Amino acid sequence: MSTSARYWREIPQRYRLEAGKCSGCGAIWFPPRLVCKECGKREFEVVNLPDRGKVQTFTVIRVPPSEFCDQAPYALGVIELENGVLLQCQIADCSPDELSVGMPVRIEFRKIKEEGEAGIICYGYKAVPVRE
């Protein structure tokens, strides 16, 4: 089990979707980087990612890592947010048959997993279908 520092140092990204916007070319990186992959600049401003997007690809995990045993089967996808930034997360609150490429989703703050009796309860983001 890792120390709690490893968990809390990622909180700005996992709880608030904080990304880095390059002051040179405007590219947005999530998680933030120290060097822009597009233009090589090293200055960034903190921006929050939009919470709407669509599913670019997905799978259903049937054989999970041990920390996720109590959750399987669960869906996971690559989500393209409205500003073009991509992230990877679980797709919650829907059955496997409902999943499709292009499906609109909203990013929500959710519990991800528990480390066990003496560990941390880990939070982060999941996508949920937008039903309109």
Next chain:
Amino acid sequence: MRDVAVIGIGMIKWGELWEKSLRTIFVEAALNAIDDAGVDHIDSMYVGCMSSGLFVGQEHLGALLADYLGIAPVSAVRVESACASGGAAFRQGFIEVASGMSDIVLVGGVEKMTDVSGGGATFALSTAADQEYEVYNGVTFPGLYAMMARAHMERYGTTRKQLAQVAVKNHENGSKNPHAQFQMKITVDQVINSVMIADPLTILDCSPITDGAAAAILCPLEVARKISKKPVVKVKSSSAATDSIAIHQRKDITHLQAAEDAAAKAYKLAGVEPSDVDLAEVHDCFTIAEICAIEALGFVEKGKGGSATEAGETAIGGRIPINPSGGLKAKGHPVGATGVAQICEVVTQLRGDAGERQVENARIGLTQNMGGTCASCVVHILEVA
């Protein structure tokens, strides 16, 4: 730079080797390579291994294995690049001989994966993906490749059956390889109807957990011409490339950019085109991986990997035989050993020693070994000298 040749190769039977330890399987493969080469000393050694620390609690493999092989005090280090560790180690050996630093270099690859539970192996393998932004959310390696497969199917119309045909072809080839973990043939229906791991991939779309080792011996080409009693195989080119470790940070999730980049350099250095290659050993850790790899290597048009496989173009006797050894799927995938075993198969084929699985008139062979979801890729081109 000096021209470099492979003068010795060593394989052992791969599988669930309960009675043998990591050091034993490594030394067995290395001794086979030394005997095959007929050399009386080794100047330096590289060991490809992804995660002996997590699989058997043992780091510091260079010294351990040099000691047990009886070659200490020579320089010996481990090279790690996830599932591309073997290919990366071979590349280091190539560079050391080409540079003139050493004459006889042994490159071995090893992974002992069955000393941990299935969950322990899944965890160790998952460390090749982004721990904070992929694995944190519950993804597994089958899950990552499943997402690549879904995107490929959506964009190019690749079918479930075409994916299955990669596994069927590789088991057919593996049935002719005495070193392969699985030597039984399988059918498309068996693949499609086997246990689902991560939709759309079933267990027969996935390479297995394997204990295994492989070794090769490199020397200057001019030395090989003097001392080798077998057909001399020259390493025409060696190259490597990297890409984003997380699949969602790539511009095209269906494309193995690092494979294309490494291959482009390797073709240029060797002065050959994809159409000059007679056979290739590619990194089919999952069926979709072989389809993406043959596209990135330029053997088929982008998006046509599935239909080319279905048409038999990649079978032994086809236009471009892929994975005559059985590939990772049937031969097994002891991760750190895989890249070195690919070299062993290509050398076997170029020597004309592959028996029932021999590709006719094989003169030029290529290996493509990748780490994670192709965040690392190593390509080598070999030719009968």
